[in-house]
Amino acid sequence: MPKNLSILVVEANPDKARQIIDALMAAGWSDVHALAQISGLERSIKMHAPDIVLIDLANPDRDTLEHLSLISDTKARPVAMFVDQTDEDLTQAALTAGVSAYVVDGLQMNRIKPVLETAIARFQLMRKMQSELDAAKRALEDRKVLDRAKGILMRQRGISEEDAYSLIRKTAMDQGRKVIDVAQALVTAADLLS
Known part of the structure; x- marks a missing residue:
């Protein structure tokens, strides 16, 4: 996976956001931006034009997932989402919203790199299939x-x-x-x- 990717991290907890950024930088990515509120996602995407979006949500809801599909332009970039809990409907809503990787049981630093690699690979495969x-x-x-x-x-x-x-x-x-x-x-x- 290229090391020059621009990554946007959405994490409300500043300490956890710092841990994620540190883990991404340790994996070799230096163009990382953090966002505390998902409500600012659209503006941040326009400002930073990230190659991938990583979102950590404790408790996602259908409205957030539908909003995500509208503002994150999931057709233009992969989105990896880490959640603490989910149900079948929320999982389906995430897939419908275009989330490339939907990981349940929260974000663990040692899983960030393989999940991002998987999200990018799945995104590219889906883009190729759509084409x-x-x-x-x-x-x-x-x-x-x-x-x-x-x-x-x-x-x-x-x-x-x-x-x-x-x-x-x-x-x-x-x-x-x-x-x-x-x-x-x-x-x-x-x-x-x-």
Whole structure:
């Protein structure tokens, strides 16, 4: 794990916050900022732009977890949360909020580094999976548009599917455009004329 990560620590107890910062620095991270109240999280994230957020909460509640997902931009950075106690609903709420690591039984200094490493790895995996899912959805939508454009040409010109695709492809090459852009323009024009 890179040593030049910027880490934001949210811990209400100043002594415990100092212990966490010391543990992070002992692990090789020097760009560490502390925040005493979760209510200031949004402002601190804008100010410090951390690579990861570490939150220590004794007793989380659903409102805090929902607020966390809104202000910490869990899609942009991993969030590791240490809690003293939880239940099934709170655990699910934390996962829904995008928390990358949710550790029950509190924060122990010897677990900080492996938990952060796990949070980052899980965050990167989830980001990769989301990217692949988005690409698959785009490809499926593009396929539908292309099939629809071919169908329009097949009906209007009385040509085969292969000839319809060739015509779309040739038009795209002649105009220096992507095949999907030509297909979308054809579908849009057909929708306007129908």
